[in-house]
Amino acid sequence: YLKRDEKYNRLTEEHVNYFKSILPKENVICSFDDSEKELLKFNVDWMKKYRGQSQLVLLPTCTEEVSKCLKYCNDNKLAVVPQSGNSGLVGGSVPVFDEIIISTKAMNKIIDFDDMSGVLICNAGCVLADLEAYASERGFMIPLDMGSKKYCCIGGNVSSNAGGLRYLRYGSLHSNVLGLEVVLPNGQIIENLSRLRKDSTGYDIKQLFIGAEGTLGIVTNVAISTPRKPKAINAVLLSTNSWENVQVIYKKAKEELQEIISAFEFFDEHAYSLVKKHMNMTAPLKQANEFYILIETHGSNREHDDAKLNAFLDTIKKLNVVQEGYVSKDDKQTRSFWVMRESVPVACSMNGAVFKYDLSIPMATLYNVAVDMRKRLMEANVYRPGDETSEVFNVAAYGHIGDGNIHLNISCKNYSKKITDLIEPYIYEWTQEHNGVISGEHGLGLMKGAYLGYSKSSVMIDIMQNIKNLLDPNNIMNPYKYLPKKMITKLSD
Ligand code: S2G
Ligand code: ZN
Numbered sequence: 205y206l207k208r209d210e211k212y213n214r215l216t217e218e219h220v221n222y223f224k225s226i227l228p229k230e231n232v233i234c235s236f237d238d239s240e241k242e243l244l245k246f247n248v249d250w251m252k253k254y255r256g257q258s259q260l261v262l263l264p265t266c267t268e269e270v271s272k273c274l275k276y277c278n279d280n281k282l283a284v285v286p287q288s289g290n291s292g293l294v295g296g297s298v299p300v301f302d303e304i305i306i307s308t309k310a311m312n313k314i315i316d317f318d319d320m321s322g323v324l325i326c327n328a329g330c331v332l333a334d335l336e337a338y339a340s341e342r343g344f345m346i347p348l349d350m351g352s353k354k355y356c357c358i359g360g361n362v363s364s365n366a367g368g369l370r371y372l373r374y375g376s377l378h379s380n381v382l383g384l385e386v387v388l389p390n391g392q393i394i395e396n397l398s399r400l401r402k403d404s405t406g407y408d409i410k411q412l413f414i415g416a417e418g419t420l421g422i423v424t425n426v427a428i429s430t431p432r433k434p435k436a437i438n439a440v441l442l443s444t445n446s447w448e449n450v451q452v453i454y455k456k457a458k459e460e461l462q463e464i465i466s467a468f469e470f471f472d473e474h475a476y477s478l479v480k481k482h483m484n485m486t487a488p489l490k491q492a493n494e495f496y497i498l499i500e501t502h503g504s505n506r507e508h509d510d511a512k513l514n515a516f517l518d519t520i521k522k523l524n525v526v527q528e529g530y531v532s533k534d535d536k537q538t539r540s541f542w543v544m545r546e547s548v549p550v551a552c553s554m555n556g557a558v559f560k561y562d563l564s565i566p567m568a569t570l571y572n573v574a575v576d577m578r579k580r581l582m583e584a585n586v587y588r589p590g591d592e593t594s595e596v597f598n599v600a601a602y603g604h605i606g607d608g609n610i611h612l613n614i615s616c617k618n619y620s621k622k623i624t625d626l627i628e629p630y631i632y633e634w635t636q637e638h639n640g641v642i643s644g645e646h647g648l649g650l651m652k653g654a655y656l657g658y659s660k661s662s663v664m665i666d667i668m669q670n671i672k673n674l675l676d677p678n679n680i681m682n683p684y685k686y687l688p689k690k691m692i693t694k695l696s697d
Pocket of ligand 2: 368603604645
């Protein structure tokens with residue numbers, strides 16, 4: 205349904221020669237030089253669900269080169285897709301048509317770290333796992349952790365306002381990012397790599413770029429506040445047989461573990477059945493149940509934390525809301541609990557084509573979206589649990605209960621309009637009716653931009669559009685996505 209907007213010029217030899225004159229030769233990958241194969245990995249997303257036809261990938265090595273590239277594209281009306289680790293899930297990081305890809309992958313240096321304040325300054329192309337290793341060696345940790353840590357990059361994490369597995373304790377990138385360096389489409393460089401925790405001197409401009417998904421400019425450097433690594437980490441894996449129990453366990457965890465709780469994650473039986481099937485991962489759980497919960501605590505004193513944890517476990521045992529419960533014996537087992545949780549989306553992807561939904565919904569009805577979605581797909585006779593011939597194999601639910609953020613992964617034989625039309629816009633209407641928003645952490649990208657009206661008012665969308673017009677008047681930054689021309693209007697303003 206999308207057509208290439210012909211206001212954007214097409215790539216010419218002259219354009220390519222300009223980029224070759226300012227970038228190292230190997231940092232210009234162009235179809236004119238028979239680099240189709242190399243171009244492919246930049247044109248296709250992690251899930252192989254979205255694919256562009258970019259003829260040119262630029263890998264600038266510094267902010268100045270980003271500025272020159274962007275200014276040239278802006279002056280010559282060449283559309284651009286900024287790309288970092290390309291691990292996004294909503295088609296935000298790959299072209300729709302032949303947009304030029306400007307990748308930050310060649311900018312992957314750590315610039316500075318202050319072990320008093322814990323402020324780390326690094327290039328946007330630094331891989332999250334590398335930053336975690338660097339911080340950990342120095343007794344600190346990155347306040348962001350995700351299953352994709354080995355290939356996602358901090359520039360993309362910031363641009364998609366990633367949430368991840370530490371959010372409950374360490375909060376949002378909107379508070380952990382202290383400063384950014386950003387290049388605007390006109391080549392202007394916003395130098396705001398602040399090291400300061402507190403700053404009340406005017407509008408907080410950097411916040412605009414956190415979660416802007418490359419639609420306003422390119423993040424080139426990040427200043428992030430890193431907390432000290434906890435001296436004591438505990439992890440608990442529980443199973444329970446009702447959503448009511450899950451809520452009781454969450455409430456007690458918040459009451460009894462208060463300042464040391466660092467994660468409260470869940471996955472349901474549908475998700476766990478895929479982890480068993482594809483990854484053969486079950487230990488130490490012995491029997492199937494409805495819900496599985498992973499709780500982690502971070503503290504500074506092992507003895508104190510163990511005492512708090514034991515008090516919490518006694519409380520939930522007395523309430524008889526848990527069927528199985530295991531406290532990790534050591535770091536290795538703690539890691540194995542996390543691998544089980546992080547394997548859920550991987551197992552879903554191994555189960556067929558996955559329709560992924562990432563919703564923030566108030567806790568009391570958070571899980572109802574999975575129940576109602578299964579009911580809808582069963583009524584349409586495309587989902588018959590246990591019947592391998594049904595088009596929809598599985599509707600898995602998992603995510604970050606502590607953040608009110610659920611992931612639904614609907615796995616099918618293949619992507620089809622029939623299944624898409626059964627799910628959308630139903631799932632967005634459902635979310636709006638339950639006072640939720642249609643993206644908790646994965647962003648809008650190409651997948652959800654048109655549905656923004658289900659989560660933000662037209663007044664707010666108009667303001668977003670005005671900000672977009674101010675910073676990217678030629679609309680060359682990541683076009684067709686996030687704030688598309690054609691909004692699918694929501695039920696009522
Ligand atoms: C999670 C990871 C991304 C995905 O596991 O919390 O956000 O594939 C997801 O859903
Ligand atoms: Zn998540």
